[in-house]
Amino acid sequence: MSTIRLGLAGTGRIGSSHAETLTTLPGVDSVIVADADAQRARTTANKLDIDFAPDIDALLAADLTGLIITTATDSHPELITAAVDRGIPVFCEKPIAADILGTLAVVERVATSTVPVQIGFQRxxxxxxxxxxxxxxxxxxxxxxxxxxxxxxxxxxxxxxxxxxxxxxxxxxxxxxxxxxxxxxxxxxxxxxxxxxxxxxxxxxxxxxxxxxxxxxxxxxxxxxxxxxxxxxxxxxxxxxxxxxxxxxxxxxxxxxxxxxxxxxxxxxxxxxxxGFMDRFHAAYVEELATFIEVATGTRPSPCTPAEALExxxxxxxxxxxxxxxxxxxxxxxxx
Missing domain, CATH: 3.30.360.10 (Dihydrodipicolinate Reductase; domain 2)
Structure with missing residues (x-):
């Protein structure tokens, strides 16, 4: 079985929670985190005893099985396309972009690739x-x-x-x-x-x-x-x-x-x-990330594509x- 190495971009509240969840999921061999605030990512990594990348470029170059994006909305389009261009399956918290035109651009770009993308609608x-x-x-x-x-x-x-x-x-x-x-x-x-x-x-x-x-x-x-x-x-x-x-x-x-x-x-x-939502939907977030591992490893299709999120x-x-x-x-x- 191939090694499952997951990257996570963005270590704010929901990103740190997702990182902790990833460390508990069966089959995950390693997790590496990065953030625009490198010290915040380092703090999360030290707390969870996981790996740390000094920046997003280093994260994308880390031979990832899949990438989880929990950064600010304005960075989502660039990160999704950068990962897809490298052949890295993506899970991205909603929204895809800040507006319709930006969302359409990502949807159209992803549609030309076979790399799966899952958008985070945990309900x-x-x-x-x-x-x-x-x-x-x-x-x-x-x-x-x-x-x-x-x-x-x-x-x-x-x-x-x-x-x-x-x-x-x-x-x-x-x-x-x-x-x-x-x-x-x-x-x-x-x-x-x-x-x-x-x-x-x-x-x-x-x-x-x-x-x-x-x-x-x-x-x-x-x-x-x-x-x-x-x-x-x-x-x-x-x-x-x-x-x-x-x-x-x-x-x-x-x-x-x-x-x-x-x-x-x-x-x-x-x-x-x-x-708040983190408590109400904790079990749903765990199931959502477990599903993404199946998507990233090619055992099931994305349950929420960018085209679905666009609607x-x-x-x-x-x-x-x-x-x-x-x-x-x-x-x-x-x-x-």
């Missing part, structure tokens, strides 16, 4: 979302009439993150848009989105909103709503309700969901709410246009 690997997808595809729910998705963060990110985040639809809602497509197997045809700011001024200063509501029309006539907020002080609340003519499936409704019933006699959960990004783009124009936007208006 596809969560047990609850997988069960919901199975319930839809099996027909046990009947025909679907409504989906309700929420992504509600307990507290906003730092102020300096917002101007480079791409906005709430591209940064936050894109996960909901991807998972609605994946669970239902349907395409979005039209969106209407609106937003509001009642929190910190830095959201408005960046042209963003801290709370948003979206209505999606799907190509089978079903409707989906998506609720987004940076200020859900009760805790991290991520759910999906799939409502059918015969039954329903609800993801994220467990004892750690930050929901408080005021119905008399209804028992409150004794467990703390999820503090979710198109929906986010349509939402942004809808919010600014205060009107519904057809997906045909943003597709290129």
């Amino acid at each position: 596809r690997f969560d047990a609850g979302y997988r069960a919901a997808r199975k319930a839809v595809t099996s027909g046990e729910l009947g025909w679907i009439h409504t989906l309700r998705a929420t992504t509600l963060d307990p507290a906003p990110p730092p102020a300096d993150y917002i101007p480079r985040s791409g906005g709430i639809f591209r940064d936050c809602g894109v996960h909901d848009f991807d998972i609605i497509r994946w669970v239902t197997g349907r395409e979005v045809t039209e969106v209407y989105a609106t937003g509001a700011n009642r929190g910190e001024q830095f959201f408005a200063d960046s042209g963003d909103v801290d709370t948003a509501a979206v209505v999606l029309h799907l190509d089978d006539g079903s409707l989906a709503t998506v609720s987004l907020s940076r200020y859900n002080g009760a805790g991290y609340d991520v759910r999906l309700e799939v409502l059918g003519s015969q039954a329903n499936a609800i993801v994220g409704l467990d004892d750690r969901a930050p929901l408080h019933s005021v119905e008399p006699g209804y028992p409150a959960s004794h467990l703390p709410a999820y503090p 979710a990004f198109y929906i986010a783009e349509a939402c942004e246009q809808s919010r600014h124009a205060a009107r519904p936007v057809r997906m045909s208006e943003v597709h290129r």
